[in-house]
Amino acid sequence: MGQINGRSDGPALTVTTGQGDALTLDKVSRRYGKVAPALDEVSLNVPRGGFLAVMGRSGSGKSTLLQCAAGLERPNSGTVRLGGTDLAELKEPALSRLRRDRIGFVFQSLNLVPSLTVLENTVLPLMLAGSARLERGLAALASVGLADRAQDVPARLSGGQQQRVAIARALVTEPEVIFADEPTAALDPVTADEVLALLRSAVDQRGRTVVLVTHDPMAAQWADEAVFLDSGRIAGRLAHPEAGDVRQALRGLGRQR
Template identity: 70%
Template sequence: MSAAPGEPALRLDRVSRTYPGGRAPALNGIDLEVPRARFLAVLGRSGSGKSTLLRCAAGLERPTGGAVHLGGVPLAGLRATALTRLRRDRIGFVFQELNLVDSLTVLQNTALPLLLAGAGEGEATRARALRVLEEVGLADRAAEPPGRLSGGQRQRVAIARALITEPDIIFADEPTGALDPVTAEGVLALLRRAVDAHGHTVVMVTHDPVAAGHADEAIVLDGGRIVRRLERPSAGQVLGALRTVAA
């Protein structure tokens, strides 16, 4: 299932999401288009809907209204198996919890999406994983378990794993939330490079105005709606927008 030529990497049309027992919708009529090779930051206070937006956009949850298109493909029309295949082949994930497997080596963790797709543990898979690890500066740690790495190094393994399938889009959930400023800067530089050098699209949920300052565009959510859009934002502009929402 390939992306349709000329289509944006991601499009949300009037997307809503209401949870059972919820007093208000978590998402309330979101319209959003993310072009290819674009870095989008999604911000908002706790409960604003930013994590729900990411999960619906990535096909991890079904919206209760509206439509999500990935590369022109409507997710609502896909059966569970096809949706799983699309997420495996065309989406990279960088979770806040990382979800690395401590019983596997750094190289095996990086290659895991290929192994799950049936690529096998041959030389081609190993070489591809090593190339990606070289790009994130961890080729020399390939044989070690992730438990021996620092928090920033583990985050870079998660980014390498997200990159290995050469996905259309990478979803990153608070990728710098647990990192010190210097380490966070290195992780953000890797995501920026994924866009600029390789043409990936990155959608990053963050609470950090400094992190959002690396993006091409930032959107601020409140009450499940997009209330601010900032083009080429500075950290100061993002902080000002967040303060306005919180007031």
């Protein structure tokens, strides 16, 4: 079992499966109103080509961490860097371009456009950038096993197939980092494993970096490392997480309250 460190920020997480850091958070805090901060001076390094699972109970700060790391929200303090780019230095138009060109998103809600075909949904980020290259969309769909469904609309696909389309869309821009927020929460275990295998393949075969927010110990097993949040702070971490160790770590967080 890897180490889970009580309630302590400890040193920033560093996984050694790549060269350089794809994502760096340095003492990042995010507060809403006058309540306790959703994130409290979180420091985290994610290497290029790494797969990180972010875990914790409801309200622990998982989704806020993803929102700040992906540039969807600005922290109240601290620094977020994607590669060598400090997100705080970007104005909104530049930040929007960065999210479009250098980040891929996979969410539980999918956000597929019902009126567009599977192929059109896949190349949507390229269309927004003014360079809708259909061959790249077809290649992305082929990588998730859906090249033959390119002209279907999302409603004709199963939930698992729709999630595959969302992964293809995340891959089509060849992003530096893919953020996945509970992408398997609505899927059965077999389909969930298929989706997680695709994210794992994006790391192993394409050299992408994946940050997965999940509550599921079985999903965390696909990651290189798991970090645990509690009340907005890093409470521990596990290298090469196994489901049993993850469950034990989560139970430990509950006892610390």
